[in-house]
Amino acid sequence: MPSIKDVATLAGVAVGTVSRVINNSGAVKPDTRRKVEEAIQELNYIPNEVARNFKIGKSKMVALLLPSIWHPFFSELAYYIEDELDREGFKLMLCNSGGKPEKELYYLDMLQQNKVAGIVGITYNDIENSVSNDIPIISIDRHFNKNITCVTSDNYEGGRLALRELVKAGAKKPAFMGSVTSVFSETMNRREGFIQEAKALGIDYAVYEKSDPVEDDDAYFDEFLDKHHDVDGVFAITDMFAAKYIERAGKMGIRVPEDVKVIGYDGIQDHPYFHPILSTIRQPVEEMARMTIRLLYKKIEGESLHRDVYRLPVVFRAGETT
Amino acid sequence: MPSIKDVATLAGVAVGTVSRVINNSGAVKPDTRRKVEEAIQELNYIPNEVARNFKIGKSKMVALLLPSIWHPFFSELAYYIEDELDREGFKLMLCNSGGKPEKELYYLDMLQQNKVAGIVGITYNDIENSVSNDIPIISIDRHFNKNITCVTSDNYEGGRLALRELVKAGAKKPAFMGSVTSVFSETMNRREGFIQEAKALGIDYAVYEKSDPVEDDDAYFDEFLDKHHDVDGVFAITDMFAAKYIERAGKMGIRVPEDVKVIGYDGIQDHPYFHPILSTIRQPVEEMARMTIRLLYKKIEGESLHRDVYRLPVVFRAGETT
Numbered sequence: 001m002p003s004i005k006d007v008a009t010l011a012g013v014a015v016g017t018v019s020r021v022i023n024n025s026g027a028v029k030p031d032t033r034r035k036v037e038e039a040i041q042e043l044n045y046i047p048n049e050v051a052r053n054f055k056i057g058k059s060k061m062v063a064l065l066l067p068s069i070w071h072p073f074f075s076e077l078a079y080y081i082e083d084e085l086d087r088e089g090f091k092l093m094l095c096n097s098g099g100k101p102e103k104e105l106y107y108l109d110m111l112q113q114n115k116v117a118g119i120v121g122i123t124y125n126d127i128e129n130s131v132s133n134d135i136p137i138i139s140i141d142r143h144f145n146k147n148i149t150c151v152t153s154d155n156y157e158g159g160r161l162a163l164r165e166l167v168k169a170g171a172k173k174p175a176f177m178g179s180v181t182s183v184f185s186e187t188m189n190r191r192e193g194f195i196q197e198a199k200a201l202g203i204d205y206a207v208y209e210k211s212d213p214v215e216d217d218d219a220y221f222d223e224f225l226d227k228h229h230d231v232d233g234v235f236a237i238t239d240m241f242a243a244k245y246i247e248r249a250g251k252m253g254i255r256v257p258e259d260v261k262v263i264g265y266d267g268i269q270d271h272p273y274f275h276p277i278l279s280t281i282r283q284p285v286e287e288m289a290r291m292t293i294r295l296l297y298k299k300i301e302g303e304s305l306h307r308d309v310y311r312l313p314v315v316f317r318a319g320e321t322t
Numbered sequence: 323m324p325s326i327k328d329v330a331t332l333a334g335v336a337v338g339t340v341s342r343v344i345n346n347s348g349a350v351k352p353d354t355r356r357k358v359e360e361a362i363q364e365l366n367y368i369p370n371e372v373a374r375n376f377k378i379g380k381s382k383m384v385a386l387l388l389p390s391i392w393h394p395f396f397s398e399l400a401y402y403i404e405d406e407l408d409r410e411g412f413k414l415m416l417c418n419s420g421g422k423p424e425k426e427l428y429y430l431d432m433l434q435q436n437k438v439a440g441i442v443g444i445t446y447n448d449i450e451n452s453v454s455n456d457i458p459i460i461s462i463d464r465h466f467n468k469n470i471t472c473v474t475s476d477n478y479e480g481g482r483l484a485l486r487e488l489v490k491a492g493a494k495k496p497a498f499m500g501s502v503t504s505v506f507s508e509t510m511n512r513r514e515g516f517i518q519e520a521k522a523l524g525i526d527y528a529v530y531e532k533s534d535p536v537e538d539d540d541a542y543f544d545e546f547l548d549k550h551h552d553v554d555g556v557f558a559i560t561d562m563f564a565a566k567y568i569e570r571a572g573k574m575g576i577r578v579p580e581d582v583k584v585i586g587y588d589g590i591q592d593h594p595y596f597h598p599i600l601s602t603i604r605q606p607v608e609e610m611a612r613m614t615i616r617l618l619y620k621k622i623e624g625e626s627l628h629r630d631v632y633r634l635p636v637v638f639r640a641g642e643t644t
Binding site: 061068069070071072074075076078079082083086091092093094095096110240243244246247269270271272273274275276 | 383390391392393394396397398400401404405408413414415416417418432562565566568569591592593594595596597598
């Protein structure tokens with residue numbers, strides 16, 4: 001394998017000159033540049049990026065810290081994040097935290113050691129003090145107090161929209177169904193939008209919540225079904241909550257959408273082959289992913305961002321459950 | 323941020339000594355090691371892994387090259403691969419190729435430049451000559467001729483099992499339904515197992531295949547439905563094929579499983595909330611992921627592997643379609 005020295009020797013220049021050509025840094029005469037490029041081609045020299053990163057003191061690696069890639073919402077997000085990174089020659093390091101605080105802390109520590117260029121974090125735990133100010137970071141869905149920009153869907157408008165769609169579908173007593181994380185997350189605005197819109201329209205409503213994570217699904221849904229006989233519409237905080245509710249309600253003889261209209265949040269179903277196709281508030285996953293990376297690039301380049309939170313519009317996607 | 327020089331100064335030793343302590347390489351007197359470790363702690367010095375990798379000439383990064391993380395089979399696989407890598411402090415770089423040969427070649431070239439420690443490749447194209455002998459690589463599902471070990475599920479046995487289960491469910495004329503990639507892939511053994519078992523049992527059968535990728539789904543399934551009126555059992559090469567067939571057949575008034583029994587391959591449905599729950603040949607995804615990484619470690623350490631192909635057993639998982 002030829003080295004940078006071989007290239008320098010063949011081109012008749014100093015090693016530093018070859019380095020400047022490869023890294024596109026510093027002035028190099030056009031003639032000299034040509035000679036170096038010819039030598040690189042002739043020797044089929046492959047620059048060693050590990051070494052190059054060492055010289056320029058940074059890597060072109062961006063880390064994505066998320067609860068689990070094995071979830072349709074996160075895998076779609078990761079797909080577009082990788083695609084957007086690749087456009088600028090950045091690479092994606094994937095870190096599954098399992099949603100566990102200790103694993104998130106471990107990864108954040110590891111990422112600082114590895115000098116990644118930046119981090120995209122999807123975390124619902126209290127790791128605020130462990131997030132270094134040195135590393136550019138963009139958060140998805142989670143609004144930290146610190147100088148960490150957050151990209152999220154317009155959860156509040158999504159909640160309002162869900163309430164209106166349930167009412168439009170005929171619900172007289174809609175309920176919000178969700179779980180509460182220990183720290184504030186933008187996703188909580190789904191409930192707020194739902195409640196405020198119900199109040200504004202003078203609609204009777206219910207709210208049903210338990211602490212996150214919900215350990216016993218059956219108990220969670222049975223308690224809801226037990227307490228809320230009069231509910232004829234459900235806005236579930238995620239599509240998975242909606243799907244689980246429908247399955248459990250079906251076993252109790254409750255038909256969806258005949259007896260209860262159901263709307264989820266996310267839009268995880270990409271295919272019309274599995275039923276029920278959920279009526280849902282669809283997050284603009286691709287736009288969120290691309291905006292996250294473009295904002296991260298700005299941070300990496302030292303620019304300051306105009307806003308703390310970037311909220312992207314959501315749409316209602318009708319399925320078979322309203 | 324303290325540098326390695328600061329550590330050396332405080333400990334009263336040379337920079338090389340600090341480096342040997344950090345990298346655990348070369349002899350260092352216990353007393354000296356203690357002094358260095360104390361200095362590291364006192365200064366809260368974080369070793370720069372980019373620099374460290376440069377010194378030892380390798381990274382602890384493993385690349386996963388796959389068609390798309392946005393597919394339930396691959397995202398489950400990636401989840402367990404990352405988990406297994408993390409046990410040894412390795413990190414996962416994710417590369418979506420979109421299944422396109424030019425993107426696969428681009429990534430392979432990029433990975434050589436980045437000196438990753440190893441590659442896990444899931445590719446169905448003819449990129450054989452572009453795979454460097456220098457980088458340890460394990461392939462999933464694809465058997466190259468070169469010295470590249472492959473981990474796969476027992477596709478042949480899976481095909482036999484599917485045939486037997488269709489017959490057991492009452493099918494008199496089962497069909498294999500699939501697509502053909504341009505290069506040999508282990509997945510093709512699904513068809514072989516199916517055919518051989520049908521012959522062995524003296525069962526009348528059909529085979530329906532088109533070149534991969536299938537561009538026009540509707541035309542693909544309509545042609546099958548048109549040609550194979552007498553088929554009362556379908557073994558689809560993947561769960562997605564099975565799900566699409568069932569949807570299309572339903573529109574033509576064909577009921578599953580009453581008129582046609584259907585079995586897929588993969589086992590992508592993690593939740594019993596979306597229907598139909600497919601009867602399927604379940605790949606042991608977690609075991610495949612962990613074995614892949616353990617074999618890759620052996621290759622990274624220069625060991626030679628005993629086999630070219632490691633096939634892991636599959637099971638039949640009954641759903642609502644047989």
